[in-house]
Amino acid sequence: MAKPSDMKAAKEKMSRGRPAMSAAKRDEMRRRIADAAHRLFKADGYSKVSMRRIAAEVGCTPMALYNYYDSKIDILRTLWDSVFDTLFAEIAAFGSDTDKTAYLTRISSAYVNYWLRNEDHYRLVFMAEGVTQPDVSIFLDGRKSLERFAIFAEALIDANDAPMDSDQLKRKLDLLICLLHGIAHNQLTISGYPWTAADMLIEDGVKAIIGG
Amino acid sequence: MAKPSDMKAAKEKMSRGRPAMSAAKRDEMRRRIADAAHRLFKADGYSKVSMRRIAAEVGCTPMALYNYYDSKIDILRTLWDSVFDTLFAEIAAFGSDTDKTAYLTRISSAYVNYWLRNEDHYRLVFMAEGVTQPDVSIFLDGRKSLERFAIFAEALIDANDAPMDSDQLKRKLDLLICLLHGIAHNQLTISGYPWTAADMLIEDGVKAIIGG
DNA sequence: TTAATTTATTATACGCGTATAATAAATATA
DNA sequence: TATATTTATTATACGCGTATAATAAATTAA
Numbered sequence: 001m002a003k004p005s006d007m008k009a010a011k012e013k014m015s016r017g018r019p020a021m022s023a024a025k026r027d028e029m030r031r032r033i034a035d036a037a038h039r040l041f042k043a044d045g046y047s048k049v050s051m052r053r054i055a056a057e058v059g060c061t062p063m064a065l066y067n068y069y070d071s072k073i074d075i076l077r078t079l080w081d082s083v084f085d086t087l088f089a090e091i092a093a094f095g096s097d098t099d100k101t102a103y104l105t106r107i108s109s110a111y112v113n114y115w116l117r118n119e120d121h122y123r124l125v126f127m128a129e130g131v132t133q134p135d136v137s138i139f140l141d142g143r144k145s146l147e148r149f150a151i152f153a154e155a156l157i158d159a160n161d162a163p164m165d166s167d168q169l170k171r172k173l174d175l176l177i178c179l180l181h182g183i184a185h186n187q188l189t190i191s192g193y194p195w196t197a198a199d200m201l202i203e204d205g206v207k208a209i210i211g212g
Numbered sequence: 213m214a215k216p217s218d219m220k221a222a223k224e225k226m227s228r229g230r231p232a233m234s235a236a237k238r239d240e241m242r243r244r245i246a247d248a249a250h251r252l253f254k255a256d257g258y259s260k261v262s263m264r265r266i267a268a269e270v271g272c273t274p275m276a277l278y279n280y281y282d283s284k285i286d287i288l289r290t291l292w293d294s295v296f297d298t299l300f301a302e303i304a305a306f307g308s309d310t311d312k313t314a315y316l317t318r319i320s321s322a323y324v325n326y327w328l329r330n331e332d333h334y335r336l337v338f339m340a341e342g343v344t345q346p347d348v349s350i351f352l353d354g355r356k357s358l359e360r361f362a363i364f365a366e367a368l369i370d371a372n373d374a375p376m377d378s379d380q381l382k383r384k385l386d387l388l389i390c391l392l393h394g395i396a397h398n399q400l401t402i403s404g405y406p407w408t409a410a411d412m413l414i415e416d417g418v419k420a421i422i423g424g
Numbered sequence: 425t426t427a428a429t430t431t432a433t434t435a436t437a438c439g440c441g442t443a444t445a446a447t448a449a450a451t452a453t454a
Numbered sequence: 455t456a457t458a459t460t461t462a463t464t465a466t467a468c469g470c471g472t473a474t475a476a477t478a479a480a481t482t483a484a
Contacts, residue, residue, distance in 0.1 A: 071472080
């Protein structure tokens with residue numbers, strides 16, 4: 001009983017014209033572009049790699065890239081995303097703990113040590129040349145980032161001496177993240193200086209923040 | 213007895229060729245460029261203003277600017293410098309205090325309140341679109357910046373409960389600066405939210421940092 | 425098949441920062 | 455004065471990110 005139009009509707013093909021690329025094809029092309037960009041960025045740095053070069057590496061024209069990414073920075077943000085996916089998956093793998101302070105310290109340590117073990121990722125995210133400040137802050141202020149850092153917010157609430165309202169929490173969270181990045185940044189970029197071990201700094205810092 | 217060559221040496225004019233512009237002339241031209249850039253940056257933002265437009269405002273060709281500044285970002289850094297000159301002159305005007313914690317709190321408050329009173333300066337320094345991260349960190353890591361923030365370092369040493377070694381000091385200083393910028397940033401950019409008064413946040417933060 | 429329509433790709437062009445080369449201006453020397 | 459030399463300015467050109475327009479590819483409807 002099905003009319004041809006129904007059959008087409010079943011195939012979700014109502015309109016004529018060239019059909020849109022399958023999701024799989026799109027994703028594959030996006031990954032090919034991201035992989036090429038990652039290789040080039042790692043070798044030469046973000047600012048030195050042009051869209052023309054990425055296109056050449058992929059084997060298309062520069063403007064074809066814009067079918068898959070909005071802009072050059074959008075490609076970099078995709079790489080950032082996958083880095084954070086890996087990092088926070090690692091952190092989420094820890095079960096929570098009866099000693100709440102120890103738990104906060106442990107995930108803080110995991111966070112910093114991920115950056116220390118993956119210096120190229122740290123540089124890709126936090127030290128990419130040619131990235132404008134708003135590019136970074138849009139990323140770090142974005143909803144996804146907030147959700148990711150929520151694990152730190154919850155651990156802070158549990159570990160803190162006294163109950164906190166939301167802006168006390170925010171202040172402490174910001175302080176903590178600043179501290180963790182500062183530790184990683186100093187270790188990675190001022191490597192000639194004999195820094196106190198990251199884990200000791202983290203222990204001190206966490207104590208100061210939850211105690212104050 | 214002076215030979216003509218000696219007379220010329222006295223005038224510091226030994227070589228022939230077009231003489232270099234006088235320091236006064238150079239400085240005047242640098243200021244004309246900086247003023248024009250400041251006007252345009254304030255109106256349209258750093259990234260939207262081109263060297264071609266600055267040149268048109270000044271009344272020269274784009275490349276003539278490069279006799280006075282190394283690059284576009286060099287012009288912006290000059291503006292940053294003058295902003296920090298004003299700000300730290302204000303802070304230095306406070307005499308030190310018998311209550312060391314009160315002094316640290318007061319100069320921290322002066323620092324934050326300068327940014328709150330001069331939002332356009334804050335945006336020029338910390339929120340200029342099109343400024344790359346290395347541009348900023350080179351500036352903030354520079355010797356001149358360190359010297360400027362030394363007043364906070366000294367106040368931290370005086371106010372801190374216990375003696376500190378240099379990396380404890382550095383950590384606390386970084387924490388303090390992060391906090392002060394965070395307060396200013398939040399007040400200025402999330403103005404819809406009823407933030408606790410900056411001075412209260414500063415008081416709490418300073419206590420936590422020197423106590424921890 | 426042919427025309428219509430939608431998607432994907434390519435071609436072209438713009439303004440950007442600025443490197444490089446050519447030119448103009450200003451001086452000392454011959 | 456004419457020439458050499460140094461400085462200041464301008465002209466030209468390059469590769470950049472990407473907006474826009476033209477084209478190619480893939481499909482349905484006539």
